[in-house]
Amino acid sequence: MNLHLHGDAIPEGLSRRARSFVASHGVRADATPLEPYRERWLALGVPGEVIDRAVAYQERWGGLVLPPAPVYECGPRYLYADVPEPSHGGGWWFVGGEPRASVAFSFMIGPNGEFGLWGDTWAPLHASVEGWVESLALTHHASQWAKQVTRLHGDEVEGLSLDDFEPVEEVQGIVDTWWRGSDSLVALHNGEAECFSGRVRRVALVYSGLDKWGLHGQ
Structure with missing residues (x-):
């Protein structure tokens, strides 16, 4: 049931x-x-x-x-x-x-x-596991509010600059982390690359074009 x-x-x-x-x-x-x-x-x-x-x-x-x-x-x-x-x-x-x-x-x-x-x-x-659930919730939220979602792989992820971003603490990230910028959220998914010594490419999802609610809505 x-x-x-x-x-x-x-x-x-x-x-x-x-x-x-x-x-x-x-x-x-x-x-x-x-x-x-x-x-x-x-x-x-x-x-x-x-x-x-x-x-x-x-x-x-x-x-x-x-x-x-x-x-x-x-x-x-x-x-x-x-x-x-x-x-x-x-x-x-x-x-x-x-x-x-x-x-x-x-x-x-x-x-x-x-x-x-x-x-x-x-x-x-x-x-x-709370961090995992928070990450799923943030994925759903960001997908609804972003004007554009970009998926990056491998070397594209390595070239992504997060200098002006801050970590999203509630996801309790270790290998996978979320970052908040001025108008975007970035999710770094490194799990498979860590599991298999880099034989699987890292993945980043960039949710851009977010307003204040899209960035901070709780």
């Missing part, structure tokens, strides 16, 4: 813009509770505090379906958690979402709560 979200059903910790985006465009599908798997996972050696994280993620985000992203083959089809696995660099991570298409990477939640991609290596896109 899918339900539209409103009020208390929308996860806390989001900006007003992101809350409006989730309320208007998100639905919640049924998600399997993870608490019944605790004993089985403990027997596999998963620490209790890591299981707590996965259970909390499933309760907060599990089953959430949001509109497609402009990159990463449209992003997760829906968010959910699964059995945690030890990371190569220490700590534990778990699946964070089901891909919409067949891709060479997985959407994962990192040892410190980061939302990112695992391919040949780990690429933490945002410091939290």
Whole structure:
């Protein structure tokens, strides 16, 4: 069963813009509770505090379906958690979402709560899943208000100057970042390039011709 979200059903910790985006465009599908798997996972050696994280993620985000992203083959089809696995660099991570298409990477939640991609290596896109949701909300907002949207690849991204831009803090960017200028917003999507050591080109989306509301509307 899918339900539209409103009020208390929308996860806390989001900006007003992101809350409006989730309320208007998100639905919640049924998600399997993870608490019944605790004993089985403990027997596999998963620490209790890591299981707590996965259970909390499933309760907060599990089953959430949001509109497609402009990159990463449209992003997760829906968010959910699964059995945690030890990371190569220490700590534990778990699946964070089901891909919409067949891709060479997985959407994962990192040892410190980061939302990112695992391919040949780990690429933490945002410091939290809230950051990912904020990025989707900002994509939707900027696409509605921009007079022009330009997609840049590879060397075109390297030549993009952000000297007069400031970071958009709410997306909590790590590998992927957003930048605000005088009349434009720029989204840098570096996840696949990080995952596959530059064998995949970096992508930037430039939303230009924005007025004050388009730049700062919450």
